[in-house]
Amino acid sequence: MARAVYRGRGWQALYKRLYQAYGPQYWWPTHDRRNPRFEILVGAVLVQHTAWRNVEKAMSSLCRAGPLTAETLLAHEDLESLIRSAGTYRIKAARLRNLCQWFIDAGGFAAIATWDTEQLCQSLRALSGLGPETADVIALYAFERPRFIADAYAFRLFARYSGQDECSRYDDLARLVMDRLGSSVTVDFYNELHALIVAHAKQICHKRQPACRHCILADHCAHRQSQLFQNTVPTTEYYSHHQ
DNA sequence: ACCCAGGGTCATA
DNA sequence: TATGACCATGGG
Numbered sequence: 564m565a566r567a568v569y570r571g572r573g574w575q576a577l578y579k580r581l582y583q584a585y586g587p588q589y590w591w592p593t594h595d596r597r598n599p600r601f602e603i604l605v606g607a608v609l610v611q612h613t614a615w616r617n618v619e620k621a622m623s624s625l626c627r628a629g630p631l632t633a634e635t636l637l638a639h640e641d642l643e644s645l646i647r648s649a650g651t652y653r654i655k656a657a658r659l660r661n662l663c664q665w666f667i668d669a670g671g672f673a674a675i676a677t678w679d680t681e682q683l684c685q686s687l688r689a690l691s692g693l694g695p696e697t698a699d700v701i702a703l704y705a706f707e708r709p710r711f712i713a714d715a716y717a718f719r720l721f722a723r724y725s726g727q728d729e730c731s732r733y734d735d736l737a738r739l740v741m742d743r744l745g746s747s748v749t750v751d752f753y754n755e756l757h758a759l760i761v762a763h764a765k766q767i768c769h770k771r772q773p774a775c776r777h778c779i780l781a782d783h784c785a786h787r788q789s790q791l792f793q794n795t796v797p798t799t800e801y802y803s804h805h806q
Numbered sequence: 807a808c809c810c811a812g813g814g815t816c817a818t819a
Numbered sequence: 820t821a822t823g824a825c826c827a828t829g830g831g
Contacts, residue, residue, distance in 0.1 A: 590812095611813040617829060618812090650828035654814085694814050714812065731821095761812055770810075 572783050574744055577724075578752065581759040584779045585766075588758035591704040594622045598631040600672060603705040605631060607697050608658050609649040621649035633663035658692030665690055672706075680708040695733040703757070707750045712757040713737040716764035723768065726785025 591606065592615075593599045605625070609618045624645050629635045639645060642656045649655060665686075669675050675683065683706060687698035699710040711717075713736040721736060722728040730736040744752075767778045773786070781787040 607812090610811090612811060612826090613813090614811045614829070616811095620829095648828060650811090651813090651826045652828080654826055658814090692814065696813065700812080712812085716812075757812085765812090 574740060574756075577780065578756050578759065580779055581763055582755065585759055585762045588755060588762055590754060590758040594619060595626045595631055600705050601633065601666075602631050604662055604666065604701055605636070605659060607700045607704070608655055608662060608692070609646060611651070611655070611697060613650050617649050621646040621652075624648070633666045636660070636663050637667075654692070658690075661690050661692055675706065680710075683708065684710070695737070699737070703750070703753055709741075709748060709750050709753050711737050711740040711744070711753055712760075713740070714757075714761075716760050716768070717757075719770065720760060720764060720768055723773065723786035724780060724784050726789070 591603050593602050593606075595602060602622070606618055606622065609621055625631065625636075628639060628641075628645055636642065636659060642659065643652050646652050646655055646659070666675075669686070678686070680702065684698050684702050687693050687701055688695060693701075696712060696714050699712050702708040703710045703712065713733045717740075718730070718736060721730065721740075730739060741748075763780075767774045775781050775784070775787045775790060778784065778787065
């Protein structure tokens with residue numbers, strides 16, 4: 564049986580094609596299985612503007628220093644040096660302390676689980692050092708709320724794919740995508756969608772020069788279409804005929 | 807030597 | 820509202 568081909572342009576079709584190409588991404592990755600949900604809070608802060616491999620080093624030294632709990636992190640006098648390899652470590656140490664205190668004051672996972680999603684996201688964004696993206700990452704991966712992560716990769720993909728860059732703010736793109744997807748979309752969908760967008764951006768849709776020749780979305784991508792149009796005149800065939 | 811990475815804050819104009 | 824400087828390590 565031939566596998567299905569998804570020809571639609573919408574986000575549902577885009578998801579299916581990405582999934583078909585890259586498969587499940589198994590996010591959020593965890594280092595220590597004892598406190599997997601709290602580790603997501605920590606990782607979400609550490610990974611800000613940082614390659615994940617550097618977060619892994621910081622996470623492993625954190626786990627070596629004690630259990631990954633809010634109380635233990637607050638007790639670390641040398642938190643800065645423990646997370647040094649994640650970069651911007653003074654800032655991130657302060658942000659982690661903020662987050663840990665918030666978590667304790669809120670009453671932990673059981674209490675926060677009863678919060679409304681909007682309430683949760685607003686509360687997270689109110690913390691110094693947690694912007695819209697980190698707040699949504701925590702809401703989605705640690706608290707299993709349906710949120711679209713409108714990160715730099717999503718902006719890039721959307722701008723190239725649709726050919727329009729009308730969205731400039733985080734909330735504009737997040738709202739646009741969530742409205743189009745509708746309320747029936749599951750948390751698992753958003754979980755996988757963000758991970759797939761990251762995988763696709765890393766492998767194909769780079770910042771400078773996207774590898775459009777290998778892109779599985781190229782047939783519907785505005786950026787690819789404009790590239791093909793520009794390349795219609797100066798082909799090697801043309802010059803070989805006219806030299 | 808430069809650019810980038812699973813961002814966010816703060817100071818200017 | 821919209822840029823720019825800054826944070827800072829590590830890999831390509």
